[in-house]
Ligand SMILES: Cc1cc2nc3c(=O)[nH]c(=O)nc-3n(C[C@H](O)[C@H](O)[C@H](O)COP(=O)(O)OP(=O)(O)OC[C@H]3O[C@@H](n4cnc5c(N)ncnc54)[C@H](O)[C@@H]3O)c2cc1C
């Protein structure tokens with residue numbers, strides 16, 4: 001039989017896309033090599049960051065910030081409706097977020113960022129150090145300002161993909177774990193996939209295939225002879241022991257890598273884009289399946305940045321650090337939609353796909369259901385990299 | 396970079412250090428305790444003067460080894476220091492240390508001889524103050540010279556309780572009773588197949604007999620076939636309930652020492668990805684190794700109870716084997732002594748099998764109720780865990796359950812509850828615990844104050 005849609009990967013993107021497609025009656029089949037949520041979707045910081053991220057403020061990234069704000073505004077509405085759509089609690093907290101400044105230079109950067117965001121319709125506000133400390137009294141006295149966005153926050157990455165998978169199954173999706181895609185090639189007007197399940201090899205045909213395979217996407221595409229400019233971003237996260245609730249907000253830093261929040265249970269979760277080191281395979285290429293090594297200097301630096309703005313952290317203990325991998329695209333923006341050189345093949349990958357995942361999965365599903373890319377996300381279409389596949393011979 | 400890092404200063408680590416130092420390899424020994432000795436010879440603080448400490452005949456070889464270790468100036472001893480992280484980087488290892496000698500340590504070869512710890516057993520009332528593991532009661536006694544409380548009831552399936560009872564009597568404590576759930580008949584049937592082989596290492600058997608006689612003389616009731624049910628008390632332990640000949644009995648106690656067995660320390664081997672398997676009979680994960688104590692990771696060796704709970708004599712023999720193997724693999728020592736050490740280890744096996752059979756909590760495992768906490772760090776009850784498991788697919792692994800209900804997410808990172816969760820998942824699936832994927836072990840193996848990391 002031929003599936004209408006075959007989804008590869010059971011992370012947030014794959015599971016959410018499966019739900020939207022299933023609700024539209026397309027009965028997708030999803031195969032996941034390990035378990036649902038076993039990749040970046042279950043390992044990330046859970047930040048819902050809708051202000052322009054620090055990485056877009058670095059020299060050379062000037063244009064993208066504006067593009068991402070458009071998407072972020074849509075994502076805010078997506079998250080606000082998610083618990084109702086999935087009719088279950090998802091630990092979504094949108095009580096606000098602060099991007100901090102520790103110096104005059106930080107403050108200047110914040111001010112220009114807030115002005116730009118306001119122009120683009122994002123209601124961030126510039127706060128003084130004292131105003132920031134009114135919100136979070138434990139902030140260090142030298143924190144001299146902050147950008148405040150009332151609808152930022154965080155959610156629980158441990159449960160979200162599962163909630164989508166659950167809902168997708170209930171709407172008729174078939175979801176199979178421990179099922180790995182080995183090979184994918186064109187077959188008439190559709191695709192033929194070779195799949196390994198519990199040591200058994202089988203094939204499946206599908207009209208549309210979604211590669212929702214996170215940081216594996218570029219390598220899978222490369223095996224098919226397709227160039228997708230996605231690059232590995234190995235990261236790390238840390239969590240402390242519990243403490244009484246005092247921080248309902250997301251904390252970021254405009255000049256340094258930092259994200260920080262307190263979970264419902266009281267633990268402090270600390271990250272912000274500090275690198276870990278991938279394990280290497282015999283040929284020197286990064287091992288995409290093995291957890292990267294923690295980099296001790298980065299762990300120290302990450303915790304130091306956190307404790308510098310929130311000195312009370314010095315009294316806490318680190319109970320767990322972990323590493324995970326995600327990917328960023330050549331221009332740091334998500335890459336979503338059909339790959340022009342491979343009609344019927346869809347991808348959805350790039351940075352910050354927790355914050356943007358629910359929205360982009362919906363858009364991706366729409367582009368299959370409506371046979372056209374939704375106009376809202378045209379800017380993020382995979383077609384912008386079509387030139388990279390100019391010399392590909394269709395297989 | 397040093398040649399050899401030895402994690403654990405118990406009998407296994409010490410025996411290995413004798414070999415590596417003898418072969419001229421630079422050797423660093425790291426242990427959380429202030430002084431070497433491991434669990435069995437847990438030393439009092441240096442400032443204490445304790446007369447006749449651990450004077451028994453069985454401890455003599457261990458004391459001799461300890462004296463040699465402490466006198467050896469070639470050994471780089473780092474006490475009061477935990478190994479929180481272990482990674483293999485190219486052809487060497489990086490250890491992350493926390494405590495008195497914090498920082499990182501690079502070593503060409505590593506031996507994990509981290510021993511074992513008391514298996515926490517979730518039963519009604521087990522989190523009441525006053526309810527302790529037998530090892531904790533013994534540690535207070537050996538090291539701090541403190542009796543945990545009295546009258547004290549000793550309960551569980553492990554014969555270590557007999558040793559502990561005599562040590563408590565020697566310290567002048569009031570031992571109210573020793574409750575062991577196996578009947579004499581069951582215990583005899585279990586050990587019979589191993590008795591003939593174990594007769595070649597009669598020391599511990601004679602000691603067990605002597606301990607029972609000692610209890611009898613002291614008038615301590617030693618009740619075989621008494622099944623512990625749970626603990627009661629208002630804010631702290633007041634009594635222990637047990638079933639005896641079909642009736643529920645209650646015995647007053649200020650303290651209780653529980654022992655159903657020991658779990659091998661497995662956090663560091665699992666963090667670095669060494670192969671482990673489910674340990675018998677009590678459970679937990681023992682690290683797989685070859686006859687020369689090499690783990691599945693090149694350059695990483697394991698010895699002592701990290702490889703399975705087998706007692707101090709086996710730990711010493713395994714440490715010696717590992718030490719010789721490290722020297723051989725480093726190419727600095729002619730191959731001698733290996734066969735002798737391996738034969739010594741092999742001779743101990745019948746007794747080890749006998750002890751495991753005798754201690755097996757198999758069908759006498761205590762029952763938890765739905766309200767009993769399985770995870771005491773995060774206050775997760777049996778009922779919550781079962782409800783979570785019911786929502787998941789039967790193939791869900793331990794981490795999936797953890798992510799949903801927070802079992803194992805607290806300060807101990809699952810050291811206490813993981814074994815119980817794995818057993819429950821295995822029972823629900825009708826498979827062997829070995830087939831259940833356990834929690835993923837991560838850095839740090841022990842909580843580290845953030846202040847210490849930042850410096
Ligand atoms: C440490 C860390 C912190 C982060 N913090 C944030 C944050 O705070 N906010 C934010 O917005 N984003 C954050 N991210 C990024 C975010 O987590 C990812 O962008 C997002 O989860 C990607 O989801 P995904 O479904 O595309 O990929 P994944 O969750 O990685 O899912 C891909 C799935 O595909 C499966 N797969 C791969 N190959 C095959 C195959 N051949 N056959 C079958 N299945 C296969 C994998 O097993 C995996 O389950 C963070 C990422 C990391 C690593």
Ligand SMILES: Cc1cc2nc3c(=O)[nH]c(=O)nc-3n(C[C@H](O)[C@H](O)[C@H](O)COP(=O)(O)OP(=O)(O)OC[C@H]3O[C@@H](n4cnc5c(N)ncnc54)[C@H](O)[C@@H]3O)c2cc1C
Nearest residue numbers: 403405406407427433434478509510530699700706707710
């Ligand atoms: C509490 C307790 C009491 C015991 N009492 C007896 C007894 O009375 N009689 C008996 O025959 N057997 C007893 N045993 C069993 C006993 O442990 C073994 O027989 C023997 O000591 C094992 O030797 P070993 O070298 O394998 O480990 P151990 O003697 O346990 O030595 C391991 C050492 O490693 C250290 N360590 C572990 N992890 C780390 C880390 N991450 N970083 C730094 N250091 C670390 C520990 O502090 C410990 O000192 C007891 C076990 C326990 C747990």
